[in-house]
Amino acid sequence: MDAHTIQQIAAEVGLDDCGLVAAHRREADATFMNDWVAKGLHGNMSYLERNQELRYDPRQLVTGAQTIVIGVLTYAHSGHDYHRTMKSALYELEKRLVEEDLRCGGNGKLTNENQQHVFCDSAPFLERAWAVEAGLGFIGKNHQLIHTRLGSMIHVGELVLNVPVQIDSPHPLSSRCGSCTRCIEACPGQALGNQEWDARKCVAYITHHCLNCQLICPYNESIQRNENRPCI
Ligand code: SF4
Ligand code: SF4
Numbered sequence: 574m575d576a577h578t579i580q581q582i583a584a585e586v587g588l589d590d591c592g593l594v595a596a597h598r599r600e601a602d603a604t605f606m607n608d609w610v611a612k613g614l615h616g617n618m619s620y621l622e623r624n625q626e627l628r629y630d631p632r633q634l635v636t637g638a639q640t641i642v643i644g645v646l647t648y649a650h651s652g653h654d655y656h657r658t659m660k661s662a663l664y665e666l667e668k669r670l671v672e673e674d675l676r677c678g679g680n681g682k683l684t685n686e687n688q689q690h691v692f693c694d695s696a697p698f699l700e701r702a703w704a705v706e707a708g709l710g711f712i713g714k715n716h717q718l719i720h721t722r723l724g725s726m727i728h729v730g731e732l733v734l735n736v737p738v739q740i741d742s743p744h745p746l747s748s749r750c751g752s753c754t755r756c757i758e759a760c761p762g763q764a765l766g767n768q769e770w771d772a773r774k775c776v777a778y779i780t781h782h783c784l785n786c787q788l789i790c791p792y793n794e795s796i797q798r799n800e801n802r803p804c805i
Pocket of ligand 2: 749750756757786789790791792
């Protein structure tokens with residue numbers, strides 16, 4: 574089973590994109606997150622203080638985890654109940670992988686069916702970090718995951734496989750914001766502009782009624798106008 578085949582099937586089951594990474598412990602993220610939480614910048618999101626080890630190493634979350642498949646759905650394609658849409662697509666992908674592997678005479682040993690191994694906002698999972706490592710996008714100055722083709726108005730979900738997958742060398746993307754500072758200027762709470770996003774100042778975190786830092790972003794503007802990605 575190779576990554577390219579899985580990406581093709583992912584498109585067939587309705588995912589807008591999909592990336593793959595070998596499961597491992599995210600040492601750098603553990604240091605960053607622990608520091609961020611210690612400073613209290615996570616506000617009232619006390620769940621971030623729990624399950625730290627599960628968060629940094631998916632092998633602690635899913636027994637035998639070897640590969641993380643990161644699925645992407647745009648807001649437009651995921652509908653109101655995006656958790657359900659995402660999980661359905663990921664379970665369908667898994668079903669197809671088992672069928673394909675068996676048909677090709679592979680070992681077909683996907684054996685996670687009895688434990689939770691499909692996630693969408695439902696587990697301590699560093700979704701954005703895995704997506705960046707898989708080369709799906711970068712973290713912008715708005716602290717959102719920005720897919721280079723689909724923008725930041727996307728949902729991310731994970732299918733954890735207990736088999737290794739042949740993955741081309743990953744290409745994590747560094748920031749492609751360039752000199753743009755639109756989101757920082759458009760933020761009513763001044764939650765942006767520093768290395769760390771301050772949840773306590775974010776209007777969306779407090780009231781769920783702010784999308785300024787996404788609406789103003791040229792990566793999303795071009796998606797809304799159905800144009801090619803911007804050159805900043
Ligand atoms: S959602 Fe609104 S308040 Fe929060 S960081 Fe973005 S622009 Fe600022
Ligand atoms: S608005 Fe500009 S600076 Fe902010 S995330 Fe988008 S490209 Fe980056």
